[in-house]
Amino acid sequence: MLMRKRKVQVTRRVVGKKKTSQRRLFSALNLPEVNMRIVTVATLIIIPLLMILALHNWIKKPENLQIKSIEVQGDLKHLDKSTLQPIIEPFVKTNLYLLDKKSLEEEIEFNPWVFSASLTSMWPNKLVVKIHEQNPIAFWGNEGMVNEFGEVIDVNLPLQKNKLPTLYSPFDKGREMVESYVKIRKWMKDFPIDIVEFKEDMRGSWVLKLANGMKVEVGRQEHERRLHRFIVGYSNQLVGQVEKIDTVDLRYTNGFAVKWI
Known part of the structure; x- marks a missing residue:
């Protein structure tokens, strides 16, 4: 097979x-x-x-992307922008990456009109400087002015001498004096004569000077009560004799004394 x-x-x-x-x-x-x-x-x-x-x-090389534009922003009423130029120039001979922002901010804030300064980088080569200007609300004796936070600042506005009040204490009490002044304005909001001076002496006693030249001795205590008594007494007894009054002394328990011119 x-x-x-x-x-x-x-x-x-x-x-x-x-x-x-x-x-x-x-x-x-x-x-x-x-x-x-x-x-x-x-x-x-x-x-x-x-x-x-x-x-x-x-x-990291300063010559690369060097800062070319600087813009100063802020509602500046008293500070001249040109006064900031010599402060800023030495710091901006570099780029935004190498810029020492903290040191520049501190240097700008040495200007007495500058309350605070902040820097913003706008890439590639623009720097924005934002300024918060000081807001003086009163003169501080003969030593400058005081801002809304009670900080004594080394500035002067001679043209405002008749428009802003003068505050003063021999102690470092700027904030307390501003707060007390605000209270006095509130207590005397309906009083017809402006306060031009509010001072505290070495004993802590308050003294006011009014726009018509009248001096008011308030003392160290019961400030609101004593000023209320003065306002009532002024409207009832003194309103027609203002030009004859030199000083009103409120340092009494149930009344006040008047020193006439």
Whole structure:
């Protein structure tokens, strides 16, 4: 019995041909075998870092992106912007990155008319200087003026001498004097004569001077009660004799004394 031999076609699949090629490539270049994904990720990290480092080194040179524009902002009624120029100029011979903002702000605030200063960087090369100007509300004896926070400031507004009151205490009590003055204004809001001076002596006794020249001795205590008594007594007894009065002394329990001219 004859048997026919069948030809069996065997298909061989080449496995790992690509990996073999990679191995040969790394071998030819004498490189260690690595995962390409790691190489890609490392490249994406390293290149940006190198760019940042290069930019950092470039911006650390003062001549690069040097400040070209300076804008001074603020509601300035008394401060001349030109007086700030010699203060700012030495600091801005650099770029915004290297600018010593804190030192410049402190230097600007040495100007007696500046209450506070803040700096804002506007990239690439503009600097905005915002000024909060002092707001003097009264003269402080003969030693300058006082602002709304009771801080004595070394400024002067001679043209306002007849418009703003004068406050003074021999002690460091600017804030307390301002607060007390506000209270007095409230207590005497309906009184027809303005207060031009409010002073405290070494004993802590209050003395007022009115716009007509009259002096009012208030004393060290019961301020509101005594001033109320004065207002009532003025409207009932003194209103027609104002020009003859030198001083009214309120330092009495149930009344006041009048010193006539």
